[in-house]
Amino acid sequence: MNDLGGRGHPKKLVIGASGFLGSHVTRQLVAAGEDVRVMLRCTSDTRGIDDLTVERCYGDVFDDAALAHAMAGCDVVYYCVVDARMWLRDPTPLFRTNVEGLRHVLDAAAAADLRKFVFTSTTGTLAISNSRPVTEVDVHNWTDGGAYIASRVQAENLLLRYCREKNLPGVALCISTTYGPGDWQPTPHGSLIARVAAGKFPFYFRFSSEVVGIEDAARAMLLAAERGKVGDRYIISDRYLSTREVHAIAAAATGRRPPRIGIPMGVLYFMAHLNDLASRVLRRDLPFAVVGLRMAALMSPLDHGKAARELGWEPQGVDIAIDEAAKFFAAQRV
Structure with a gap:
């Protein structure tokens, strides 16, 4: 039976x-x-983890x-539930x-002897600006993100409140x-990248967004556990890319023709x-919603x-990550 008592050096919980x-x-x-x-x-x-030697325990956030x-x-908890x-x-x-669910987790974390609690937040909790790049000090200033963004803003605020009021050693990564x-x-x-990589999606959307490689984001989580300031949040994003650029990188990675049909907003x-x-009408949840x-x-x-x-975080490059994503999806079809 696995020892959950933590003999030896402290464990990292994901x-x-x-x-x-x-x-x-x-x-x-x-x-x-x-x-x-x-x-x-x-x-x-x-x-995603079946090839790794890790200790598994089962339960949910409630x-x-x-x-x-x-x-x-x-000594460190990495919270990646969204x-x-x-x-x-x-x-x-x-x-x-x-x-x-997060409240249950934070109550347990506040009672545990943790060195750091690394929380996965989102750039949706940040401000928007038409004049300059947004930083962590800019206050959230928009309300058009629907229930998802509202829930994520509440979650980040809850984490920061636990840091202030219950001495939780938490840090948030946006x-x-x-x-x-x-x-x-x-x-x-990712589904769109899979379709582009298969040559089944010759389109691009006429808007841009902030993007980051998944391995860069994961590395930021580990760095935050060591160097992040308690009660602070950090923007983890590489570049502001158009969907045309994203889809073109994916197409090139798998030898497909780059997207050529732009769909206006x-x-x-x-x-x-x-x-x-x-x-x-159908009483079904369909993913291409106006709010998104x-x-x-x-x-x-x-x-x-x-x-x-x-x-000390520097992204290795989201271009590489998109390239690898396209090749990953292409390999699944073989």
Whole structure:
């Protein structure tokens, strides 16, 4: 039976290790020689970590006993659980997981003897600006992100409140859209890369967004555990890229013709409104929702200088990550 008491040097706990980011955090911890424990649900798709030697424990973020058990003997917790289904007609699950589930985890973390709690936040909690790149000190100033963004803002605020009021050694990383290999489930943006890599999506959308390589994002999580200032947040993003550039990189990686048909925002909004109408009529959650498109269109260029200065984080290049993502998806078809 596995020892959960933490004999020897402290363990590193990854909650949400089966997800895209969590699996890469786990992989980098194992590669660094750390003693790694992961907390999973029994139903989790674990293809991203099945080749790794890690200690597994099972439970969900509402199971207080399982959380305490998982954190025993750990000095760092990497929290990588996010419900990102912004298209849900009923937003209750978003707040239940992203806020109430997090509250259970933070209560357990505040009671544990942790050195650091590294929280996966999102660039959606940041401000927007038309005049300059946004930094961490800019106050969130928009309300068009729907229930998903509202839940994530509440979650980040909850974490920071625990840092102030309960001495939780927490740090938040505001991570942008991630690309790279090992996107098994896959993410919605990863699905588009898969279609481009297969030569089945000759389109690009006429907007831009902040993007980062998944391995760069995971490395930032590890750096934050060592160097992040308690109660602070850090922007983890590489570049502001158009979807045309993203899809062109993916196409080139697999020898496909680059996307050549641009879809204007007006057309995208029309299609998204049809999606939402069909969702209501069919009583089904359909992913191409207006709220997601609006959120993508609003995002501003970001300044990751604080992460570079304080964490020593420098991205290796999202171009490489997109290239590797396309090749990963192409290999799954073989």
